Amino acid sequence: xxxxxxxxxxxxxxxxxxxxxxxxxxxxxxxxxxxxxxxxxxxxxxxxxxxxxxxxxxxxxxxxxxxxxxxxxxxxxxxxxxxxxxxxxxxxxxxxxxxxxxxxxxxxxxxxxxxxxxxxxxxxxxxxxxxxxxxxxxxxxxxxxxxxxxxxxxxxxxxxxxxxxxxxxxxxxxxxxxxxxxxxxxxxxxxxxxxxxxxxxxxxxxxxxxxxxxxxxxxxxxxxxxxxxxxxxxxxxxxxxxxxxxxxxxxxxxxxxxxxxxxxxxxxxxxxxxxxxxxxxxxxxxxxxxxxxxxx
Amino acid sequence: xxxxxxxxxxxxxxxxxxxxxxxxxxxxxxxxxxxxxxxxxxxxxxxxxxxxxxxxxxxxxxxxxxxxxxxxxxxxxxxxxxxxxxxxxxxxxxxxxxxxxxxxxxxxxxxxxxxxxxxxxxxxxxxxxxxxxxxxxxxxxxxxxxxxxxxxxxxxxxxxxxxxxxxxxxxxxxxxxxxxxxxxxxxxxxxxxxxxxxxxxxxxxxxxxxxxxxxxxxxxxxxxxxxxxxxxxxxxxxxxxxxxxxxxxxxxxxxxxxxxxxxxxxxxxxxxxxxxxxxxxxxxxxxxxxxxxxxxxxxxxxxxxxxxxxx
Numbered sequence: 274x275x276x277x278x279x280x281x282x283x284x285x286x287x288x289x290x291x292x293x294x295x296x297x298x299x300x301x302x303x304x305x306x307x308x309x310x311x312x313x314x315x316x317x318x319x320x321x322x323x324x325x326x327x328x329x330x331x332x333x334x335x336x337x338x339x340x341x342x343x344x345x346x347x348x349x350x351x352x353x354x355x356x357x358x359x360x361x362x363x364x365x366x367x368x369x370x371x372x373x374x375x376x377x378x379x380x381x382x383x384x385x386x387x388x389x390x391x392x393x394x395x396x397x398x399x400x401x402x403x404x405x406x407x408x409x410x411x412x413x414x415x416x417x418x419x420x421x422x423x424x425x426x427x428x429x430x431x432x433x434x435x436x437x438x439x440x441x442x443x444x445x446x447x448x449x450x451x452x453x454x455x456x457x458x459x460x461x462x463x464x465x466x467x468x469x470x471x472x473x474x475x476x477x478x479x480x481x482x483x484x485x486x487x488x489x490x491x492x493x494x495x496x497x498x499x500x501x502x503x504x505x506x507x508x509x510x511x512x513x514x515x516x517x518x519x520x521x522x523x524x525x526x527x528x529x530x531x532x533x534x535x536x537x538x539x540x541x542x543x544x545x546x547x548x549x550x551x552x553x554x555x556x557x558x559x560x561x562x563x564x565x566x567x568x569x
Numbered sequence: 570x571x572x573x574x575x576x577x578x579x580x581x582x583x584x585x586x587x588x589x590x591x592x593x594x595x596x597x598x599x600x601x602x603x604x605x606x607x608x609x610x611x612x613x614x615x616x617x618x619x620x621x622x623x624x625x626x627x628x629x630x631x632x633x634x635x636x637x638x639x640x641x642x643x644x645x646x647x648x649x650x651x652x653x654x655x656x657x658x659x660x661x662x663x664x665x666x667x668x669x670x671x672x673x674x675x676x677x678x679x680x681x682x683x684x685x686x687x688x689x690x691x692x693x694x695x696x697x698x699x700x701x702x703x704x705x706x707x708x709x710x711x712x713x714x715x716x717x718x719x720x721x722x723x724x725x726x727x728x729x730x731x732x733x734x735x736x737x738x739x740x741x742x743x744x745x746x747x748x749x750x751x752x753x754x755x756x757x758x759x760x761x762x763x764x765x766x767x768x769x770x771x772x773x774x775x776x777x778x779x780x781x782x783x784x785x786x787x788x789x790x791x792x793x794x795x796x797x798x799x800x801x802x803x804x805x806x807x808x809x810x811x812x813x814x815x816x817x818x819x820x821x822x823x824x825x826x827x828x829x830x831x832x833x834x835x836x837x838x839x840x841x842x843x844x845x846x847x848x849x850x851x852x853x854x855x856x857x858x859x860x861x862x863x864x865x866x867x868x869x870x871x872x873x874x875x876x877x878x879x880x
Contacts, residue, residue: 409584412806412858413851416814417832418591421843424836425598501711508713509817509833521713528717528822532725542714550709557705 297486300562307558313551317544321367330358332365333516341534350540353526362518363540369519370500370548373433377499380438382492385445386481392446393453394476404450407443415440419502420511428514433506437499448491452484490563497552504545520545577862581855585848589639592847593632596840603648622646635844644845648838655845659828663849666820666827670812672743673751677808681755682801685762689797690789692767700759707756712815716749716822732823746823750815754808761804766797799869806858813850 301307325332330348335357342352350359392403419436426432456462457480465475504521506512513519523541530537603618604610610618619625622645623634638645644655688700723729723745731742769775770793778792816829828846835842 409587412584412855413588414810414814414847414854416817417847417850418595420817420833420836421592421595421847425595504711505713505818509821511836524713524717528720531717531721535721535725538717538721542710542718546706546710546714549711550706553705553709 297562301558304558304561306554307561310551310554310558313547314555317367317548317551318371321364321371324364325361325368328358328361328364330361332357332361332518341530343534344536344539351534351536353537354530357516359523359537359540362523363520363544366518366520366523366541367544367548369430369513369517370503370545373430373437373503374496374500376434377437377441377503378492378495380434381442381445381495381499382488384438385442386449386484386488388442389446389449389451390453390476390481390484393450394457394472394480396454400450404447407446411443415443416502416505419506420509423506423511428512430513430517433503433512436506437502441495441498441502445488445491445495448487449484452487453480456480456483486563490559493559494556497549497556500545500548500552520548577859581859584855585851586636588851589636589844589848590632592844593635596843597628599837599840601838603651618651621651622648639848644848645841647835647842648840649835649842655841658831658842659845659849662826662828662831665825666816666829669743669746669750669816669819669825669827672747673754673812673815674808676747676751677754677758681758682762682798684759686766686789686794686797688759688763689766689770697763700763704756704759704763707752708760710752712749712753713818713822715752716746716819719745719749720822746819746825749822750812750819753815754811758801758804758808761801762797765800766793769793769797772796795868799865802861802865802868805861806854809857810854813854 335352335355337356339348339352339356340354342348342356344351348358348360350363352358353362388403388407392400419440422436422439423432426435457475462475462479465479470478503512504519504524507519507521508525510522510525513522515522520541524538524545527534527537527541602624603622604615609615616625623631626634635645642656644659647653647655647658650658684700684704688697691697720732724732730745775788775792778788783792813829816827817833818829819825820827820830821833828849832843832846835846
């Protein structure tokens with residue numbers, strides 16, 4: 274089984290890739306910042322998953338008689354203008370953030386891998402045209418397009434997936450194409466071709482599995498960016514629609530009552546900042562571990 | 570060199586055309602027209618308005634007309650402000666954004682680069698750890714959180730600054746928005762400068778310079794700094810993009826009547842304004858990126874412009 278992972282030796286180091294990968298993992302596990310990030314992420318994911326079941330208040334149902342309560346023993350983070358418990362809303366927003374991060378990043382990875390894989394494998398004129406197109410869109414403010422897509426599609430969780438997923442795959446396509454370009458020259462691909470394997474089989478069976486490490490790292494780095502974009506969209510009023518909560522819309526909501534009810538700002542801003550911090554630690558660790566050039 | 574420049578400019582024009590086409594058709598999908606859906610004007614007036622905006626013609630004809638007008642650098646009349654061409658609206662809303670963006674750029678570079686060099690020179694000591702901790706917090710806190718917190722602390726609690734810049738921006742009131750806008754980039758530039766500086770300081774030619782007994786300042790600024798700046802230079806393009814898109818948030822929080830806020834307000838019901846602002850932003854970024862590429866060629870003699878065209 275181990276042999277299947279390590280088909281072909283790495284031309285630079287002469288080591289089988291599987292070995293290199295395990296070294297990267299060991300490097301990652303020794304990185305204290307990255308591990309702290311993983312723990313923090315785990316805690317926040319657990320809170321987002323289990324929290325809403327344990328916490329007695331609902332994110333959507335409020336009691337107008339209890340609007341704008343300051344944080345206390347019952348409502349730890351206070352209540353908002355509709356008397357909704359702020360902690361319940363923050364937990365819900367955290368959940369939205371994590372789901373958006375995972376799903377949107379997965380769509381980015383899927384589209385980017387497919388696009389980059391085809392461009393890199395087919396090569397020639399097709400590659401030229403496809404990559405020119407990527408270049409065209411690379412230099413422009415992509416956020417503008419996401420905002421426009423959200424306006425056209427309307428607000429909502431599903432549309433956030435679509436808008437972010439459809440726009441932010443360009444970097445992924447570039448990375449996968451580069452990988453495929455080097456991989457397709459390898460001997461074992463040549464061998465498969467000689468044996469009469471179809472291009473689809475070569476791509477799916479021999480080329481894509483070997484790009485996996487790079488794709489996982491790049492895909493992980495996409496998650497926090499997707500989370501940030503969702504929060505941004507909800508902040509400017511284009512993302513998640515009421516009564517659902519997003520960390521972005523919660524910060525925006527606190528903005529209107531900042532002078533009298535500043536505590537509403539505390540929960541959502543702390544949650545999104547810690548989330549980004551955790552992802553940054555993990556991301557830095559991944560980059561360190563998988564990019565041998567950066568390794569000291 | 571000239572040929573390279575020409576081909577790049579041509580490429581930019583193609584890019585702009587693709588963007589214009591994409592935005593034109595996307596904006597066509599936005600429901601509603603140039604009148605208030607709650608109080609529709611009488612039919613004859615609606616027909617007049619439609620004719621004014623060429624909406625009574627097929628979409629293909631509208632597209633061709635629009636592209637022709639764009640070629641003449643005319644962005645057409647806005648839906649919301651009937652008699653105002655979009656270019657005039659952009660001209661009115663851009664100055665506050667430009668001042669803010671330049672200030673943020675200055676903060677990011679003028680503070681970030683020295684901080685990064687400082688941290689690199691004190692690698693793994695207290696000053697380095699402190700700077701790094703600040704930088705990682707800086708890249709983690711989203712701009713809309715940073716802005717709202719700054720607003721609360723310095724405007725509402727301490728009363729050191731004001732918001733609502735209506736009659737021309739005053740410098741003290743611009744510090745908070747600029748810090749919000751440039752905060753992420755400041756942290757990013759700091760980290761990048763530090764990493765790149767550490768890398769360069771390890772090089773053989775730096776060790777040689779040290780071995781020759783050159784003074785520290787000479788080694789740092791003459792032998793290392795210039796090379797360490799090259800990666801930072803490549804970040805200028807994304808930095809400009811971050812400042813442009815950050816303005817959507819910052820101008821909203823601090824009530825600055827700039828182009829970012831104008832775009833957010835136009836996005837639901839003013840397709841000509843959307844197209845205009847999208848093209849304006851894209852042009853700005855493209856020109857900026859081109860300038861950075863050219864600058865890169867001058868800064869690093871190992872790269873010859875023109876040869877790098879096909880990367």
